[in-house]
Amino acid sequence: MRHGSVDGNTFALYVIAIAAAEVGVGLAMVLLIYRNRRTIALDDLSEMKG
Secondary structure, rough: OOOOHHHHHHHHHHHHHHHHHHHHHHHHHHHHHHHHHHHOHHHHHHOOOO
């Protein structure tokens, strides 16, 4: 806190929280694909293209 402002610290905390949420969503997607297909081979997922 250089000049008594915590704006930078707050922004960094939000960025870290958003990054952690993205990792959580990505992991949930991988687990969902594994449960449904019993594999996480990306070559087999070409049918998911819209």
